Amino acid sequence: MAKEKDTGRKIIAQNKKARHDYTILDTYECGLALMGTEVKSLRMGRASLVDGFVQIDGGEAWLHNIHVPEYVQGTWTNHSAKRKRKLLMHRAEIDKLESKAQESGHTIVPLALYFLNGRVKVEIALAKGKKEYDKRQTLREKQDTRETNRAVSAARRRQRSA
Template sequence: MKKHHGKVLAQNRKASHDYIIEDTIEAGIVLKGTEIKSIRKGSVSLQDAFCRDFKGEMFVYNMHVAPYEEGNRFNHDPLRQRKLLLHKAQIDRLIGYLHNPGHALIPLRLYIKNGVCKVLIGYAKGKKKYDKRHDLKQKQMKRDIDRALKERNQ
């Protein structure tokens, strides 16, 4: 997984629970008017967001950006689709990846990098119920081990 450099404004915490993130890619995003002000304020949610191709371009759907309070008539639709800025080769690779059954493109983080809003997109494969239970069991075992080591050292 690649590291990002910047101030994280929104994070999709549920993505790692519902999906196995295989790889990530950084993309720019096209925003209108007061959207960037609202995003910088932290009024954005990636909870149910996903990416899909449309006529050879990639878009983010269901990313909720709350209307900016001081924006009056210049505000935008909170759930509108937003275009991702990627190279053609990257888009072709992502479209090929989407054709695999059980795979999806999920926005993981939204952050500011060098004054520009970026989205970290993950190539994800959906987890089965038993995978989720296994992950929870592993997390609980690690927590128990850490707790036991902490008590032992004191």
């Protein structure tokens, strides 16, 4: 588990594919209603957000397709690995998300799962799907900025040594 020093967040899992496949419009941090064995499994740093999505049913937000493996030392009280989990959010946030998500091409995806002050939090995002050419453009821009940063740092090294 990686730990971010300034925020006190211990990251369990990230969904890097979501940032590649979607344009992130807005992000939210919310709690997660979990069973005890799920928390123990997450403390071991095991989870996958790859196919996850959020659906709003009856005024409640639910997180689907998040894989939290069964706790190894769990007994009959163990959880199922891919069950839907309730998100803990304010009513106004849920209503706002629901209205925005119903627009064409918009969806709600999980970006990160982490511990914050001992509690499991999930960062979700309102996102719009990218077209294939948008994905290629984003990769090209990343590569260009990486090359410019390399060139600048190499020039600085040469300048210092001279």
